[in-house]
Amino acid sequence: MTSVRRLVSVMSVMLLAGAFVAAPASAAPPDTPWRKRHWPQTQPWQVDEAVALNGKSGPQPIDPQRYELPDTMTWDDYKPVPGTKWADPSVRGSERNFNGALVLVDYPNQPFVVTQPAGSTIYGNPSGVQNLARNDVPGFYRDFLNKPGALNRGHTIHEYWMEDSLGKFGIELSAFGVYQMPSKSHEYGIEGQFQRGAGCPAGDTCNRNLRTDARAAWVAAVGEAEVARYDFVFYLSAGQDESATWQEFGPMKFTTKEDVTDDWGPPDTALPNWNATRYVDWTSWQASANIWPNATQGSSLQAESSGMSTYAHEFSHILGVGDNYNNPYGIPARRDYSGPWEMLSRGTFNGPGGPHSRWLIPGTAGSSMGAQHMLRNKMKLGIAGPVLNLSRDALATSGLVVTQVTARSAGSGGINVTLDGGDRSPACNDPLCDGGGYDNYTLEVVDRMGFDSFTPDSGVLLAKTKNADAAPFIWTIDANPQDIDKVDFVLPDGTPQKMTIGDYRQLSDALFHAGTGSGSRFEYVDTANRLHFYVLDRSRNRKGVLSYDVAVRSLDGAGPATRAVRAFPATARRDSAGWARCTIPVRNTGAATDVFRVTAPGASLPRTVTAVPAGRSSTVDVWLFGRNRASVTVTSESDSAATATTTCRVTR
Template structure:
């Protein structure tokens, strides 16, 4: 038997993060005893620090004086996250099981099956399997298992930290979709578990023990057992079926109990080998050449029309991911170890990409049973998929087109975090994607072309997005059809993130591949200069310029960004104009002087202005000002006594004003 301790010693970097995720904090470990009955359901059972109390704790001013970034990027890799990272969505109570979807509450059946050689792991003693499972729940009676998993998945409780599939869909859809579950079983399958887990596609025809018939259809046999028990009339009452298989799933074990545990395929030990001595202890798997035979023999979660298949290690996010397929949206991810290499498509920001893996401990903690770590708190859907699923807030979606922008001029708007309002900007690429052709076989950053839209939305680390790596602006190219990649996240930091993925059995750190989804952990755009990210994106081929202008939180802590988009081919009919006035400042003890330069939009429409000042530091170099209004821009001087300041309309470069920032000089201001 291989213990959890042995696995930790082989992959210490990853598993220490898992340990932290499982430990939790005393405040979130159990519900309090005495609470105000008027407190909302979630806060009554699982009180949390408000998100802005943490996110805003780092002041934008600090020691030494001088300018500070207005929106510094502080991303975190999923691997190091714990349950302390969870923050509730202000003003919502989606976990309340009594609240139904405003448009639909789906009625689902949870059908549980085990095997002659594989009982449900939660019926076994703690840490008794070769994977070191179960953890936290053990020695259940077989008859208790259906209710246990139904409650674990969809009834707020201590083990699931009050989070459910119903809550996910209510939050993701802003109250439109809910889920109810009824459980059935346990039914024993007529064949052994590996006969269903070893598939022709994943294992490429390898690894079936002599005398066994592999590539069996688990869904077919499980449904037959269910129908035999309850009848077709009862089964017809349900909108969909989750088939829950006893044991591990291969998605969560192929790497952790393959190359992360064994240096070579020849090193796989007998306890991870097959029951047939004529077979090797390794076998083929989906993304790479080999894994241990036992890992290869586990089922791989999947969905077809009306049903999905999961295992005990499948976290709640796996169910949300597969239910998305049932609703009609495809997968949007790559092979992180593919040859040739290719960058991930939408990364940790999308449920139908690797956002499924989100949760405490990240991707390498998904083998735990029950699934309380990685894949327990998946990301929301990105705007493209919310619009396709019909769960976007249409009054919060600004629909634009490339051609119309050339006629209208720049559009400036404010976008709220998607966990609060499912909106953003969608820009249709009239006539198609004009990006130059690229070759995905030679360029890992090639998006493949053929996109129909751009989307822009705001992510905040609250709710199910608590376990995304960052808060900021998410920009992407999208296709109307589910032809992967159909969402391509624009990476504000496309360079190699240069982080350790895991520690090999010989102690060698293994870096994340260029195709690893965590390469997009720092992909979000941030306002201002010096953030560690970018505040604008120009797509010259598609004639579009996107801006991230400002960041704010309201009194409830809701995050929003002021953003803009314009065409490179037209400024619109409005007259453009700008005035600016000089300002003076005195140096502080650190030697810095700050001027606040008044900038007035004298044009007839809201405009975006670019500010330049040589030998100065500017926290912002682009600002938006409504027509007829005055704003200010900060200019900081360290060594210089004076600098010219130029303010230019992005829409019409001829609209320009020049003024100055001076140290200890006379000041003047805008006339009244």
């Protein structure tokens, strides 16, 4: 089922420890003060999915979760970031425009796939581009990766980094080659770690260093002075990459390793047709013989099937951030760390068709539109938007904080809460355990637009983070930790294979949503670390900018402010379906902004927590069906003694 199309977001107004602090005027829509979202009438600036529910009988979720698995996405899912032209190559990074070299290499046994006829390889590639002259390949891949065009649908590496960094980092690419390597492709692809030393044909020498030979060829052609001009190097290898083929052309194609056919085997008949691979025991020999994308200081290695996101992922390593993903088939099982929400996790796989479409050449499907970096990594890279920095100890002294956060694609940062003195979580060893040792919590908003268009959902993303890159150093808090119970693929014999508990798509429904009945959660309590997070409300402005009101408080202190509340009775009439809605006025008579919990036994509540600034009033909806009266209690989350009780009554 196609997901609801989401629009855009930006950070606008903050409430720090009960005091309003305005963000730059350009970040917020005109005439949209925070309190307006707490009145029942629909404002013209609230272009919102929930508005479409108006007129339906009975209570409706204010923020329904409608996630979509990456596998079913198409290019129609892409939504641009309004008011930006990040793909424009003439717009340079405001802090740094990185000068990169794209160095292309092929092999005596493996020409560039795009120079071959359509569908002519064992993988059924190339697709869409074929029969190029060898001399034209460098320019083709330079433009495919970094010049807006029809084949890349206008999306580039430069665009990714400009959007992700809010215009701070740009990328320029110059292409070199094609240089033919002195050895066969599989002598570089079959190496000691993932193949565990197995599968090298007789007479060949495997585990060769592709970077060493590629750089030597490049230096021989252009000289050391030219090579020194570049900030980094992308080495582009002819052919497939193993990351995108080990599963699709291994266990997904053959039920057992003994079923692998000769055409997928090695040129040496003394070797089996299968070989060892990274995450599981076997794949076809042909898949195992492909290179695996990777990065070291100053350079990265990709293949023709590597989508544009792979380059963004590897460039992140060049900038100094590590990997943050698991083995989805590991024993013992371990949940994925940050899933589809983070470029240095499996957000690299995002793009039309999802993870099982990453073997196409050129890479125009999965791995073509990777997720932005999560807040922790943006902070490390120095590219985060406005960040509200809090600490566990300070919250106990100041009292709760209410703030508005908008989606990262449109420039938002988020919240970082430091765990003073370290993570107090108890030891655990189940598959869903985060492992402990974290330093912070981060909270940010994801909306399906820009490079986040191919994330599964829009909502609030909560995570625990470490300061050091000791994976897992980002652990997404899953609002739906139960098994997602979806089929991953079907074996050749027709047996469906469910996603493992370690599959990154288990986190497709991880985001928090406002209100009740959303299909997700609106609050999260970490008792050990003495923190309570709330997702209070959501709205969009006239441009479609998505915002969430959120709050965080310490369980160990409410701060010095006096807490008090009043609630007033309301009456309602039944509609034709028998539902009656009372709009209960609530006034914060305390001295600071507060979050209040609403209870009404026997009634339906679209929200059970709401924030009200000091001295202001708001309303909560209470729905009745089959009864004429309900008692409504409103209680401060900061001080349970601050409470008020009133009534909802049906007049007829």
